[in-house]
Amino acid sequence: MKGLYAYIIRRLILLIPVVLGVMLITFILMHSIPGNPVAYLGGSGKLPPEAVEKLVKIYGLDQPLFIQFFLYLANLFQGNLGTSISVNPGANITDLIVTAFPHTVELTIYSAIIMILVGIPAGVISAKKRNSLTDNVTRVGALIGVSMPVFWLGIMLQIIFGVVFPIFPILWAGIHEPAVKVTGIYLIDGFISLDFRTIVDSIMHYALPAIALGALSLSIVTRMVRSSMLEVLGEDYIRTARAKGCSENATIYRHALRNSLIPATTVIGLQIGGLLGGAVLTETVFAIPGIGRLITDAIMRSDYPLVMAGVLFIAIIYILSNLVVDVLYAYLDPRIRY
Amino acid sequence: MTVNVLLSIRNLKTHFFTEEGVVQALDGVDLEVYEKEIIGLVGETGSGKSVTALSVMRLIPQPGFIVDGEIFFKGKPLHLLSEEQMLRIRGKEITMIFQDPMNALNPVFTVGNQIAETILLHNDVTYKEAFNQSIELLRKLNIPKPERIVNSYPHELSGGMRQRIQIAIGLACQPALLIADEPTTALDATIEVQVLELIKKLRDEFNTSIMLITHDLGVIAEMCDRVVVMYAGNIVEKTDVKTIFKQPLHPYTQALLEAIPYAEKKKKSRLTTIPGTVPNLINPPSGCRFHPRCKHAMKVCKTLKPMLLEEQPGHFVSCFLYSKNKEAAESKGGVFEPLPDRIIY
Ligand SMILES: Nc1ncnc2c1ncn2[C@@H]1O[C@H](COP(=O)(O)OP(=O)(O)OP(=O)(O)O)[C@@H](O)[C@H]1O
Ligand code: SF4
Ligand SMILES: [Mg+2]
Numbered sequence: 199m200k201g202l203y204a205y206i207i208r209r210l211i212l213l214i215p216v217v218l219g220v221m222l223i224t225f226i227l228m229h230s231i232p233g234n235p236v237a238y239l240g241g242s243g244k245l246p247p248e249a250v251e252k253l254v255k256i257y258g259l260d261q262p263l264f265i266q267f268f269l270y271l272a273n274l275f276q277g278n279l280g281t282s283i284s285v286n287p288g289a290n291i292t293d294l295i296v297t298a299f300p301h302t303v304e305l306t307i308y309s310a311i312i313m314i315l316v317g318i319p320a321g322v323i324s325a326k327k328r329n330s331l332t333d334n335v336t337r338v339g340a341l342i343g344v345s346m347p348v349f350w351l352g353i354m355l356q357i358i359f360g361v362v363f364p365i366f367p368i369l370w371a372g373i374h375e376p377a378v379k380v381t382g383i384y385l386i387d388g389f390i391s392l393d394f395r396t397i398v399d400s401i402m403h404y405a406l407p408a409i410a411l412g413a414l415s416l417s418i419v420t421r422m423v424r425s426s427m428l429e430v431l432g433e434d435y436i437r438t439a440r441a442k443g444c445s446e447n448a449t450i451y452r453h454a455l456r457n458s459l460i461p462a463t464t465v466i467g468l469q470i471g472g473l474l475g476g477a478v479l480t481e482t483v484f485a486i487p488g489i490g491r492l493i494t495d496a497i498m499r500s501d502y503p504l505v506m507a508g509v510l511f512i513a514i515i516y517i518l519s520n521l522v523v524d525v526l527y528a529y530l531d532p533r534i535r536y
Numbered sequence: 537m538t539v540n541v542l543l544s545i546r547n548l549k550t551h552f553f554t555e556e557g558v559v560q561a562l563d564g565v566d567l568e569v570y571e572k573e574i575i576g577l578v579g580e581t582g583s584g585k586s587v588t589a590l591s592v593m594r595l596i597p598q599p600g601f602i603v604d605g606e607i608f609f610k611g612k613p614l615h616l617l618s619e620e621q622m623l624r625i626r627g628k629e630i631t632m633i634f635q636d637p638m639n640a641l642n643p644v645f646t647v648g649n650q651i652a653e654t655i656l657l658h659n660d661v662t663y664k665e666a667f668n669q670s671i672e673l674l675r676k677l678n679i680p681k682p683e684r685i686v687n688s689y690p691h692e693l694s695g696g697m698r699q700r701i702q703i704a705i706g707l708a709c710q711p712a713l714l715i716a717d718e719p720t721t722a723l724d725a726t727i728e729v730q731v732l733e734l735i736k737k738l739r740d741e742f743n744t745s746i747m748l749i750t751h752d753l754g755v756i757a758e759m760c761d762r763v764v765v766m767y768a769g770n771i772v773e774k775t776d777v778k779t780i781f782k783q784p785l786h787p788y789t790q791a792l793l794e795a796i797p798y799a800e801k802k803k804k805s806r807l808t809t810i811p812g813t814v815p816n817l818i819n820p821p822s823g824c825r826f827h828p829r830c831k832h833a834m835k836v837c838k839t840l841k842p843m844l845l846e847e848q849p850g851h852f853v854s855c856f857l858y859s860k861n862k863e864a865a866e867s868k869g870g871v872f873e874p875l876p877d878r879i880i881y
C-alpha cells in the first residue's frame with residue numbers, strides 16, 4: 199500500500215512536464231493557424247482600427263510569441279487562467295470552465311451508467327451463451343454501436359423520441375433550477391435540495407444525449423468484456439473452480455468476472471476520461487454548454503487563452519483518469535504492485 | 537484386505553465433434569479403481585488420459601461428449617446424473633488436481649480463500665470456520681507457516697507450494713477419489729519427491745483412492761499399486777505394478793519399458809522414444825490402433841480390434857499375440873501372418 203502512495207505521488211509529479219509539453223504544443227498549433235481573436239469582437243459592425251490596436255496591446259498580442267508564452271505561463275502559475283478574448287469577452291476563464299464542466303460531468307455520469315450497467319452484463323451474458331441467438335444479437339448490436347456516427351445517432355434520437363414520439367425534450371435547455379446549487383450538476387443538486395422536479399428534468403434532458411454518446415462506449419465495453427470473459431473461461435483456474443463443485447454461475451460471477459474485468463477496467467476508465475474531456479458533437483447536437491462546446495467555440499474564434507486553458511484542463515483530467523485506472527487495476531489484480 | 541470397487545468405467549467412449557471431424561478420443565475404456573489404492577495411468581501424449589479423468593468429473597470441454605459407456609462411482613451412475621447432482625460430487629467425493637501450478641489457482645483470491653471456498657461449498661459452516669479449517673488442513677499436510685500461506689496470493693508462492701495448495705483444495709472435503717493429472721510434471725525433481733510423498737500420505741492417512749496420471753514410469757514404480765497403459769484412446773494393458781515391470785505383455789508396454797534406460801539418463805522420461813507417431817484420432821488406424829507401429833503386427837491386427845481380456849489372473853491385455861484374443865480372432869477368421877508392406881524403422 200505504501201508503494202501505491204509513492205507511485206501516485208510520482209505520477210502526479212510527472213504531470214508537470216506533461217502539462218508544459220501540452221501547453222507548448224497547443225500554443226504553437228494555435229499560432230500557426232490564421233485568425234485573430236480581436237477580429238471577432240464588435241459584433242456585426244467592425245471595430246474602429248484604433249480600438250483593435252488598443253485591444254491587441256491590452257492582450258499582449260503584439261509581443262513576440264515566446265514572450266507571450268512565458269507571460270501566459272507566469273500567469274498560469276499564479277492560478278490565473280486569464281480572460282476570454284472573443285468567446286465571452288472579458289469573462290474570467292476559470293469561471294467559464296467552472297460553469298461548463300458540471301454539464302460535461304453530468305453527461306458523463308449518465309453515459310458511464312449506461313456503459314457500465316449495460317455493457318458489462320451484456321458482455322458477460324454474450325460470452326456465457328457464446329454463439330447463441332443472444333450472443334449474435336449482442337455482437338451485431340455492438341458492431342452497429344461502434345460504426346454509427348454520434349451526431350447521426352443523436353439527430354435520429356431527436357427525430358424519433360423528440361418529434362415523432364415526443365417523449366423527451368430535444369434540447370438541453372429548460373431544466374428546472376434547484377433551490378441549492380452546489381455542484382452545478384443538476385442530478386446531484388436535485389438530490390441535495392430534494393427537488394424531485396430537477397431530478398426528473400435532468401434525467402429527461404440527458405437521456406437522449408447520454409444514449410447517443412454512450413452507444414459507442416457501451417459497444418466498446420461490451421466487446422471488450424465479452425472477449426476477455428471468453429479468454430478467462432478457458433483458463434485452468436476456471437477448470438479448477440468447476441472441479442471444486444462450483445456451479446456455472448459461481449464459476450462465472452465469482453471466478454471469471456473479476457479476472458475478466460481487469461482488462462475491461464482500462465477501457466472503461468479511458469472511455470470515462472475521454473467523455474469528461476467533453477463530447478463536442480453530442481454537446482453541439484443537443485446544445486449542451488459543456489466543456490467540449492466551450493473549447494470548440496474558442497478554437498473557432500481563435501480565443502487563445504481560452505483554448506490553452508481548455509486543453510490544459512482536458513489534459514489534466516485525462517491524466518488523472520489514467521491514474522485512477524492504474525490504482526483500480528492494482529486493487530483488482532493482486533499481481534500488480536507499484 | 538477386502539477389495540471394494542470405488543469407481544468403475546465400462547466401455548467409455550468420449551468423442552470431440554470438431555470442425556475437422558469427430559475425434560474419437562476414448563474408444564471403449566474399461567477400468568476400475570479400488571478403495572484405498574493408487575492406480576497409475578500412463579501413455580504417450582494424446583492417448584486419452586486427461587479425457588478419461590475429465591469424463592469421470594463430467595468436465596469434458598466443448599465440443600466433447602460421452603457418446604457411450606457407463607461410469608459408476610459408489611454404485612451411482614455418474615454418466616446419468618444431472619449437472620446439479622454432479623455439483624455435489626465434484627470437490628466433495630471426487631476431486632481433481634491439474635498439472636500446471638501457474639494457472640490452476642485463481643490469481644485474484646488468496647489461497648486460504650480458495651481452500652475455504654471448497655469447504656464452504658460442501659459443508660454447512662461459516663466462512664470464518666471454513667477459513668480456520670483450511671489453516672488446520674495445511675498444518676496437517678505439514679505445510680510450514682500455514683497462517684501466513686493462507687493470506688498469500690498464488691503468484692507469491694513457489695510452484696511446489698502452489699501444487700500443495702491444489703492438493704489441499706482437492707482434499708478439503710476428504711474425497712473418496714482424487715484424480716491427479718500429471719501433478720508433478722512441471723516441478724523440479726526435489727519438489728516432485730515432496731509432492732509425491734504428500735500424495736502418498738493422503739492414501740495412507742485419509743484413505744483416499746488416487747488416480748495418478750503421468751508420463752513417468754519412474755513415478756509409477758514409486759507410487760502405484762496398479763497400472764493402466766493407454767494408447768490412442770484404448771487401454772492396452774492393465775495389471776499390478778510389479779507385473780508391468782517384470783512381465784509386460786503388450787508390445788506397446790514393452791516398447792515403453794525399453795525406452796526407459798535411455799530416459800532415466802535424461803531424468804524425466806517423456807515417453808517419446810518409441811518410433812513412429814501417435815495416430816490421428818479423427819481417422820484412427822483400423823483394427824488394433826497400435827498396428828502401424830507394432831513390431832509384431834499381423835494381418836489380423838489390421839482387420840479386427842483386440843479386446844482387453846484377462847490373460848493371466850489380474851493381468852489384462854489387448855493384443856492378438858495372446859491366447860484369449862487369439863482364440864476369439866480365430867473364430868472370426870483372423871489371419872495370423874506378418875503384415876506385409878510395412879515401413880520398418
Ligand atoms: N477440446 C478438445 N477438442 C478436440 N480434441 C480434443 C480436445 N481435448 C482433447 N482432445 C483429443 O483427445 C485426445 C486425448 O487427449 P488427452 O488430453 O486425454 O491426452 P493425454 O493422454 O492427457 O495427453 P497428455 O499426456 O499430453 O496430457 C487427443 O487426441 C486430443 O486431440
Ligand atoms: S494386436 Fe497386433 S498390432 Fe496390436 S499390439 Fe498386438 S500384435 Fe501389435
Ligand atoms: Mg493430459
